[in-house]
Amino acid sequence: MDNALILEISRKQFASASLDDVTFTENGDADALIKDLEHFPHAFVLGCLMDRQIQAEKAWEIPYKVFNQTRAKTIPELSSIGRDEYVRLFEKNSLHRFNEKMAAIFYGGVQDIKTKYAGNAANIWANKPSSAAVVGRFLEFEGAGPKIATMAANILVRCFKVPLFDYYSIDISADRHVKRVMTRLGLVPKNSTVEKVIYKAREISPEFPGLIDCACFETGRKWCHQGKPDCKNCELNRDCKKVID
Ligand code: SF4
Structure with missing residues (x-):
């Protein structure tokens, strides 16, 4: 496949990406919390850490639910809550599919932000670091593999317009949509x-x-469905090899 079309669409999407057009959850208040990077950068980081093995919208809502239930919003407040208390909270409210494990990851994330980043998660991406540094810092959180770490860095530069020295280490997050679309293309x-x-x-x-x-993910969600792809309306139709089972 000629790569010109997917690159052209991707560049346009990146240039026009705006936080206003992004929806992390189905709850406006929870979304506002995640988007408030200035005052609650830890909500974004904790949302990233929760984003696995459940619907993304539900995962991103977890920081909001925890903040509300505990009446703790800042890292000093959140870090005073013990691991067992987080486990009880996650289990009581069925916050995640894997409540015990993800409560421990939430607790670990809060503690890491407190100790490694002086209580300010924005220090992860402060002072225009390299993309390798940012991805590497996310990877140091328990529960964050390459998919979460690169997704976090990609959202920071794409939606929040956080300046980084380069973008070399922001890999594609190869989820099921991305893999399906790249195969069919x-x-x-x-x-x-x-x-x-x-x-x-x-x-x-x-x-x-x-x-x-973004181009692969959006194509997968909008047109290149697992069952019957809507090739007629797909933006990538012109150059697609249509390798469909
Ligand atoms: S043209 Fe069809 S098969 Fe190709 S990416 Fe679009 S929806 Fe998928």
Whole structure:
């Protein structure tokens, strides 16, 4: 496949991306909390850490629910709550599919922000660090693998317009939508590994591999459905190889 179209769409999406157009949750107040990076950067970080193995909208709502239930919003307040208390809170309110494990990750995230970042999560991305530094710092949180770490960095530069020194280490987050679309486009062979998908994105957009993440993800959600793809209306139709089972 010629990469020109997906790059063109991706560049336009990146240039026009606005926080106003992003919805993290289905709850306006919870969304406002995540978007308030100036006052509650830890809500964004904790939301990222929760975003696994459940619907993304529910995961991003967890910091808001925890803040409300505990009446603690700041890192000094949140860090005074013990791990067992978080476990009880998660289990009582069924906040996640894996309540005990994710409560421990939430607790660990709060403690790390307190000790490593002087209680201010914005220090993770302060002073225009390299993308490698930001991704690496997210990876140090318990529960954050490459998918979460690169997603976090990608959202920071794309939606919050956080300045970084470079974008080289912001890889594509190879979720099911991204893998399906890249396969059907003919960019990667069927049943490719996550690593293969990541390296293909690096080949297409070396200076910012995660640039094409949004185009693939949105195409997967809007048109390239698992069942019957809506190729007629798809933005990538012109150059797509349509490798469909
Ligand atoms: S043209 Fe069809 S198969 Fe190709 S990405 Fe779009 S929806 Fe998927």
